[in-house]
Amino acid sequence: MEKEKIVSIEERIPKLKKLRKRKTNRRLIFIISLFFLLVLAIVYFQSSLSKVQSIDVEGNELTSKADIIAQSGIEKGGSVWKMGLKQVEKKLERDPKIQQADVSLVFPNKLNISVEEQQKLAYLAKGKKLYPVLNNGTVLNKAADGTPEQLPILYDFKAGKELDQMMDSLEQLPGEIVNSISEIYYAPKKTDRLHIQLFMNDGFEVSATLKTFSEKMIYYPAIVSQLDPDIKGVIDLEVGSYFRAYHSGKKEKSEEPVPEQ
Known part of the structure; x- marks a missing residue:
């Protein structure tokens, strides 16, 4: 019975090699994926894709779309990542006509401003x-x-x-x-x-x-x-x-x- 339980080193070596190869392949795939993601990120930030192309405003009746965009400080062509969306919301909420503002990014370069106005x-x-x-x-x-x-x-x-x-x-x-x-x-x-x-x-x-x-x-x-x-x-x-x-x-x-x- 004891002899049956013993596994020779020769039998284990091929299995160990396969396991090592799998781990190496996984690491390689992870490194290559990470590299491509970094390249894509650099390309995105350097291209026009990271610039604000359009701004949508919803929920406004008391204030015009143009006035809300002006109050937000957002400009078309500006980087979508350099502006703090929470800071933009605070700017808009300083307007006594606006009770609450929500600014969100619709990837890759569209901004949506949703406001809840006072009654x-x-x-x-x-x-x-x-x-x-x-x-x-x-x-x-x-x-x-x-x-x-x-x-x-x-x-x-x-x-x-x-x-x-x-x-x-x-x-x-x-x-x-x-x-x-x-x-x-x-x-x-x-x-x-x-x-x-x-x-x-x-x-x-x-x-x-x-x-x-x-x-x-x-x-x-x-x-x-x-x-x-x-x-x-x-x-x-x-x-x-x-x-x-x-x-x-x-x-x-x-x-x-x-x-x-």
Whole structure:
């Protein structure tokens, strides 16, 4: 039995040679492949293939493609590898109209810029012109052309804390409520510098304060459903919830509950 287990060196030598040859061939193939990859890389970097040939922009409505490319600092013909894509994204996100930017390379030399813009929630009236206002309080420099979208028109607001708070409140409301608002006036009182007055598309008026506007205005559809649509008046959301008809001096308490402050 022991003799059967013994393998002679003469029998093992051919197998060892084959194994060595395989390892040598693998190493040679690896070295040759690596060499060709390095050659290809050098050729790529030295050729026009590594230069930016085209730039695509998507997701933009508030800013033109040309402006976004200009802000990115990317130029056609520049090396795609010398520019830091993350740095380009940061440059674009400095624009108050852009919430998020993503820049990617489509090999070999095409760049794709995808932007997510801030949301347009209202218009600010300045004289006879209406300027779009974004959810972060940014007022665009270019006035709206033609018929504006069905969004609230803001009057007597100025860029600053009150406008930012107004836009933050609108952002928290459902779209159907925002679209039901026709006009919003900034009308500060001695007792409340954050008082606002709203005129709704359904003919009702709302008196509110920015302190609790988003919390109470969410109940507007339920409150209106309890009122006679033929009797218009003011829905007071400043303290509690009250309705006062235009042709009546008395207040009728709405049954719709409003969160207490």
